[in-house]
Amino acid sequence: MADTVQFYLEQMVPELEDLENKNLFSKTEIKAIVKKRTNFEYALKRRISKKVDYLRYIEYEMNLEALRKKRKSRLESKPAKQSLSDYAGTRRIFFVFERALRKFNGDISLWLQYIEFAKANGANKTLGKIFADAIQLHPTKPALWIMAASWEFEENANIVAARGNYLVFCFYVGLFVQLRLTLTPLLSTVLMQRGLRLNPGQAQLWHEYFRLEQLYIEKIKARRKILGIDQKSQGLKELEDTENGGNDTEMIKLPTVTGGEFGDMDEDGQEVRAVKQMEESVAEKMREGINPILNGLLSTIVYDNAIQAIPDDLEFRAKFAEIYNDFSDPEVGLQHVYDTIRRDFSEKEEARAYLASRPLYVKSEEGGQAALKINDPKFVQAIRQCIQEFDSCVKDIPTILMWELYAGFLSEWRETVTEPNLKKYFTKLLLKTLNTAEKKQLKSAKLYISWINVLSSQDNTTNVLEINERACEAFPNSVDLWLLRIELVDKTQTQSESVMAEDQLFQTALSKNGASFRLWSAYVEWIEKKWQDDVLKSDIVDELLTNACRKATALLPSLVESTSERNTIKDYVLGSHVVLAARMSGIKKARETYKRLINGSFPTLAFYKACLQVEVEYGKGQTAVSQSQYLYEMALRLNVAREETYLAYIAYLNSQKLFSKATAIYAKAQQEVRNRELFEQEYQKYKDGKSSEERTVLGEPSNDDEDTEMITTSE
Secondary structure, X not given: OHHHHHHHHHHOHHHHHHHHHOOOOOHHHHHHHHHHHHHHHHHHOOOOOOHHHHHHHHHHHXXXXXXXXXXXXXXXXXXXXXXXXXXXXXXXXXXXXXHHHHHOOOOHHHHHHHXXXXXXXXXXXXXXXXXXXXXXXXXXXXXXXXXXHHHHHHHOOOHHHHHHHHHHHHHHHOHHHHHOOOOHHHOOOHHHHHHHHOOOOOHHHHHHHHHHHHHHHHHHHHHHHHHOOOHHHHHHHHHHHHHHOOOOOOOOOOOOOOHHHHHHHHHOHHXXXXXXXXXXXXXXXXXXXXXXXXXXXXXXXXXXXXXXXXXXXXXXXXXXXXXXOOOOOOHHHHHHHHHHHHHHOOOOHHHHHHHHOHHHEEEOOOOOEEEOOOOOOHHHHHHHHHHHHHHHHHHHOOOHHHHHHHHHHHHHHHHHOOOHHHHHHHHHHXXXXXXXXXXXXXXXXXXXXXXXXXXXXXXXXXXXXXXXXXXXXXXXXXXXXHHHHHHHHHHHOOHHHHHHHHHHHHHHHHHHOOOOHHHHHHHHHHHHHHHHOOOOOHXXXXXXXXXXXXXXXXXXXXXXXXXOHHHHHHHHHHHHHHHHHHHHHOHHHHHHHHHHHHHHOOOOHHHHHHHHHHHHHHOOHHHHHHHHHHHHHHHHOOOXXXXXXXXXXXXXXXXXXXXXXXXXXXXXHHHHOOOHHHHHHHHHHHHHOOOHHHOOOOOOOOXXXXXXXXXXXXX
C-alpha cells in the first residue's frame, strides 16, 4: 500500500514544481497539498474503501483547481503558454473518478457526476469513452442512452451516432430491417445492440428517439429555409417570376449562344443531357412535398415500431402526439397517431373519449398543444364535432364508463366557459345526457354527483333532493353522495329541523359506511361546528360523542395498535371527544371523559398521546403531573412501542425534575423492553441531547480563493 501511495506522490513532483515556479502557491501551501493528498491516498487504500473518501478527494481537487485558476488569472496580465500545471489538476480529477468507478461501478449517481464534470471541461473524447463504459455496465438505464444521444446530436452535431444510440435499442423490434438500406452505418457496436435489446418496453427511450428524429428534420427544414430552397421559398420565387413576366430589367442577362458554339456543345450533348436529367431528378426527389425523409418517414417508422413494442398503452401513444406538436407541420403525423388509436382501441372508452375531444385542441404558438380559446371562431364548430363524436361513442360503447367520460367532458367545459349562452348550452346538454343515462339504467355514483352539482347550481331544490335520495338508495356505499345529501338538508331546512335530519342521515350513512374515516371525521366536525354555533349544548355534544365512541369501538374492539383505517377511526373519535370536552368544560371534564373511555373503549397508544397533549395544554400544577404519570403508566400496559414510551416517560419526568422517579423508570425499562441494546442507544442519544440526524460526517469545504485553510487543514 505504501509503495503505491509513494508512486502516486512522486508523479506529482513536476506539477508541484511548476506551481511553485509560477508563484501560484508558496512552499508552505505545497507542503500542505502534499500532506492532504497523502492522507487521501491512504484513505483510498484502506482495506474497505468508502465512496465518501473518493468524493472528498474529488471535492478537494476541484476546489484546489478553482483556486489555481483564480490566482493565475490575477497574476497574468495576458495569456501565457500552457504548462504542466494547467492541465494536471483536471487530469488528476479524472483519474480519481476512474478509480472510484472501478470500485463502485454500480453507482449511477457517481457516473452522472463524472459525465457532468467531463462536459464542464469540454472533454469530448473522454465523454465518448465514459458513455460507452456506463452503457456497457448499465444497459437498462434509459437516462444514460438519452444523455449519450443528446450529447452526440447537440454537442458533436453527429446525427448518425446519436441515432445509433437509439436504433440499437430498436433493433430487437425490427426497426433496423426497415432502415438498413439508408442508414447502414448506424449499428456501430455489438455492445449497443446487446444492451438495448434488453429494453424493448422502455417508453421513455422510444419518445426521446422519436423526438430526436423530429428535431433532425426540423433542423434540415430550417437550413433549407435560410438557403431559400424550401418549398415555400421556391413557390414565392416562381410567383415573382410570373408577376414580372420574365422581363426583369435588373436581372443580369447571360450571353447568347451562337450556332457554332451550339454545334460544339452538341458533340457532348448526350452527356450534358444526362447530367441535366440527373440534376432534375435529384432536385425533384429533394422537394419537401415528395422527399419521404422531410415528410417524416423516419418518425412514422419509429412510431409504428414503438406501438408494436408497447401495444396497449394509450398514454404512451398520446405522448407522441404531444411531441409532434412541438414541431412544425404536425398534421400528417398527428393524423397517423389518431388513426392507429382508432384502429387499435376502438372498444376502449378512454381512447374514444380522447379522440372525441381532439377537435378542441390545436398546436399552440409556444409549442405543444392547447385548447381553443372560447372567442376563437373555430370554437363552436369544434364543440359540435366533439358532441357528435361523443354521441357516436355512447352508441357504439353503451357502458357506464363511456357515459361518465361524456358527462365529465361536458362538466369540464361548462365550468370553463363564461359566455352565458354557451354555459346554458352545456348545462342543458349535460342534464339531458345524465337523464338519458339513468333511463338506460347506466347509473353510477359519479354520474349522480354531476347531476346533483348541476341542479344545485341552478337552485333547483325539489329535483335535487329527489335525485339525491334516489342516488343514496342506489349507491348506499358512496360517502360523497351522503355528504352531498347532508349538505343539501342543511341548506334547505330550518336550523332546528336540519339538526335532527342531519344527525339521522349521519347515523344512516355510518351504519352503511362504518369503515370510512372521511365520514367519521365529517360527523365529528359537524358536531363541533354545531356546538360553536350554539346550536347544540354541551350535554348533547357529550352524548353524541359518547355514542360515536361506542360505535367506533365496536368496529374493532380487541386491537390496541393503530394499524388499520378502522383503528385510525377509533383513535380520532376518542381523541376528539377528550379534546372537545376540555374545550367545552375544562380539564376536569376532560379527565372524567378519558378515564371513562380508558375503562370501556380499549384505547390505543395514539389515544394516550392525545390525552397527554390535553394535559400539557389545559392541566396545571401537581395534579397535571400526577395525571400525566397515570397516562404514561396506562400506555405502558399496552405493550406496544415500549421503548419509545419509556423514553418519552423518562424525558417527561426529568422535565418535571422528578429525577429519582426517572431513574426508577429507567431501571424498570431495562428489565421490560424487548430490544435492550436499541433502548440503550436511544437513551444515550437522549442524554447527549443529539439525534442521529444531527451528527454530521463531512465538513463543509471552503471555496474562498483567499482562504488557504482549505489547503493547510489536515484531514
